[in-house]
Amino acid sequence: MQQFLNYLNSTQTPGETGNFAWATIYILIIFGGISVAVIAMNWLERKVLAHMQVRLGPMRVGPHGLLQPIADALKLLIKEDIMPAEADRLMFWMAPVIVVITAFTVFIVIPFGPTHAVTDMNIGVLFMLGVSSLGVLGIIMAGWASNSHYPLLGALRSSSQMVSYEIAMGMAVISAILMTTLTADGAGTLSMIQIVQAQDKQQMWFLFRMFPFGFLAFFIFAIAMVAETNRAPFDLPEAESELVAGFHTEYSGFRWSLFFLAEYAAMLAVSSIAVTLWMGGWMRPFSHWLAGDTWDAFFSFFPAATFFLLFVVALAGTVRMPKHAAFKIQKAGLGAFALVLGGIGVLLLIPPVKDRIQDIYWFVAKVSVFMYAYIWYRGTFPRYRFDQLMKLGWKVMIPVGIAVLIVVAAAPAFNFVW
Amino acid sequence: MRLTALYLFASFSDFQQGRGSVQMPENYVPAFIFIAVALAIPVVTLAIAKAVRPDNPFGTKLMPYECGVDPEGSARGRYTVRFYIVAILFVVFDVETIFLFPWAVQARTLKAFGFIEMMVFLAILIVGYIWIWKKGALEWV
Numbered sequence: 001m002q003q004f005l006n007y008l009n010s011t012q013t014p015g016e017t018g019n020f021a022w023a024t025i026y027i028l029i030i031f032g033g034i035s036v037a038v039i040a041m042n043w044l045e046r047k048v049l050a051h052m053q054v055r056l057g058p059m060r061v062g063p064h065g066l067l068q069p070i071a072d073a074l075k076l077l078i079k080e081d082i083m084p085a086e087a088d089r090l091m092f093w094m095a096p097v098i099v100v101i102t103a104f105t106v107f108i109v110i111p112f113g114p115t116h117a118v119t120d121m122n123i124g125v126l127f128m129l130g131v132s133s134l135g136v137l138g139i140i141m142a143g144w145a146s147n148s149h150y151p152l153l154g155a156l157r158s159s160s161q162m163v164s165y166e167i168a169m170g171m172a173v174i175s176a177i178l179m180t181t182l183t184a185d186g187a188g189t190l191s192m193i194q195i196v197q198a199q200d201k202q203q204m205w206f207l208f209r210m211f212p213f214g215f216l217a218f219f220i221f222a223i224a225m226v227a228e229t230n231r232a233p234f235d236l237p238e239a240e241s242e243l244v245a246g247f248h249t250e251y252s253g254f255r256w257s258l259f260f261l262a263e264y265a266a267m268l269a270v271s272s273i274a275v276t277l278w279m280g281g282w283m284r285p286f287s288h289w290l291a292g293d294t295w296d297a298f299f300s301f302f303p304a305a306t307f308f309l310l311f312v313v314a315l316a317g318t319v320r321m322p323k324h325a326a327f328k329i330q331k332a333g334l335g336a337f338a339l340v341l342g343g344i345g346v347l348l349l350i351p352p353v354k355d356r357i358q359d360i361y362w363f364v365a366k367v368s369v370f371m372y373a374y375i376w377y378r379g380t381f382p383r384y385r386f387d388q389l390m391k392l393g394w395k396v397m398i399p400v401g402i403a404v405l406i407v408v409a410a411a412p413a414f415n416f417v418w
Numbered sequence: 419m420r421l422t423a424l425y426l427f428a429s430f431s432d433f434q435q436g437r438g439s440v441q442m443p444e445n446y447v448p449a450f451i452f453i454a455v456a457l458a459i460p461v462v463t464l465a466i467a468k469a470v471r472p473d474n475p476f477g478t479k480l481m482p483y484e485c486g487v488d489p490e491g492s493a494r495g496r497y498t499v500r501f502y503i504v505a506i507l508f509v510v511f512d513v514e515t516i517f518l519f520p521w522a523v524q525a526r527t528l529k530a531f532g533f534i535e536m537m538v539f540l541a542i543l544i545v546g547y548i549w550i551w552k553k554g555a556l557e558w559v
Contacts, residue, residue, distance in 0.1 A: 023447070027448065031455060097460045100460045121446075125519075149484065190519070394556045409533055413529055
């Protein structure tokens with residue numbers, strides 16, 4: 001127990017302390033967190049999309065459909081799993097496994113706080129880019145192994161789209177790396193933790209650094225990451241009207257849900273990378289502009305305040321439930337959920353917890369902005385045509401990416417920085 | 419960034435010789451634990467699903483899906499050559515990106531010299547880029 005508290009207080013990542021039991025606990029916490037985030041995202045996406053289209057969305061399973069994702073997971077678990085007779089059995093089996101592994105492995109280098117990363121590799125950014133792009137292999141395998149027309153076309157589209165946008169993404173990432181060299185000692189870094197620390201030292205998010213070039217690089221990354229994860233408006237690989245469901249047309253049951261899990265885990269991963277590179281990672285907003293103990297104390301109440309707000313929303317939902325005997329259980333359930341949220345809010349007010357939760361809270365808050373944006377894009381933008389998509393990737397994103405890269409490199413090289 | 423794997427390997431040997439800022443093995447073992455857990459999740463859930471799901475296959479059910487009609491031809495046929503062009507162009511530009519990373523870390527130390535060196539390298543690539551644009555390799559119609 002004492003040792004455990006020592007690890008909590010240490011200033012090193014689990015990888016650096018060299019205790020693998022501690023590292024394993026950490027890894028399991030991260031997997032639990034991702035699973036909860038995917039479940040929450042599944043519910044939120046349906047609800048938000050529904051409300052954008054003036055519908056109600058899931059309402060039947062649990063109060064306001066809160067238990068819908070769990071019901072879906074159970075349904076998929078007991079559903080028959082069809083493997084086409086002509087499929088390449090080994091590849092068909094391996095494809096979802098590879099996609100899931102690559103989607104999760106990126107989280108090794110994501111820093112949720114100065115000490116809250118599984119391990120701090122000094123080549124973190126390269127590791128992230130290398131691993132996240134291996135997901136293409138799983139998609140190609142899925143499309144090829146199905147031995148069917150739609151999956152093959154979906155896989156080809158998906159892979160060519162992902163590799164095209166990966167170049168622009170790489171350019172944007174290099175611009176961020178170049179910005180890390182603008183600290184006083186002039187040393188650049190590829191470590192994700194040190195990238196955030198560089199933003200702390202420069203007292204500015206890279207989003208606003210060398211305005212508007214930091215913003216442009218971020219903008220390129222933000223577009224490329226939507227294309228990388230095959231989400232709307234770049235969801236051509238699974239364009240329902242043309243390709244049924246793209247590369248996972250032949251997948252059913254739990255294998256399909258692994259692709260679903262991987263897609264959402266990849267969305268979380270790229271959003272986390274965008275937050276780390278451009279939006280100050282775990283730093284709270286205005287950490288230098290509004291500095292001082294008073295402001296620190298003010299911002300430290302945000303985690304609890306968020307949960308109290310959710311508590312009030314859930315409580316309002318409980319009160320507004322129809323007054324009918326059939327809604328009794330739903331009402332009790334939503335009330336209990338509100339109390340759980342309020343309880344978490346109270347828990348976050350206890351000083352030791354409050355201090356330790358700050359980094360993680362701000363990181364998660366920034367990531368959730370991106371996750372909401374993903375739903376928003378899907379609700380508002382029409383889908384691209386494939387030639388438009390490739391044109392945007394090769395003829396707009398890459399030249400702009402190279403131009404931003406050259407400017408960001410040129411200014412410091414000739415001692416002209418703003 | 420498949421070529422990143424090569425770079426990762428190079429840095430790996432750097433660590434072993436103690437040139438890295440952190441000790442190699444301690445920092446990388448959690449990564450392997452993480453990958454093992456990530457492998458366990460799909461394998462275990464698929465095993466559970468296999469135990470509880472019904473299994474009742476028959477010929478029509480196992481046919482490739484083509485919106486209800488019998489499948490037309492084989493999926494192992496030919497497809498447009500443009501996907502190959504994209505693949506080739508990707509390799510070229512991806513190698514370029516990998517070469518930019520080491521320079522980006524040292525950009526401030528190398529100052530104008532490093533910048534001009536890298537611009538020469540980029541200029542060669544940009545000439546190639548303009549050429550493929552003019553040649554119509556980026557057109558998709």
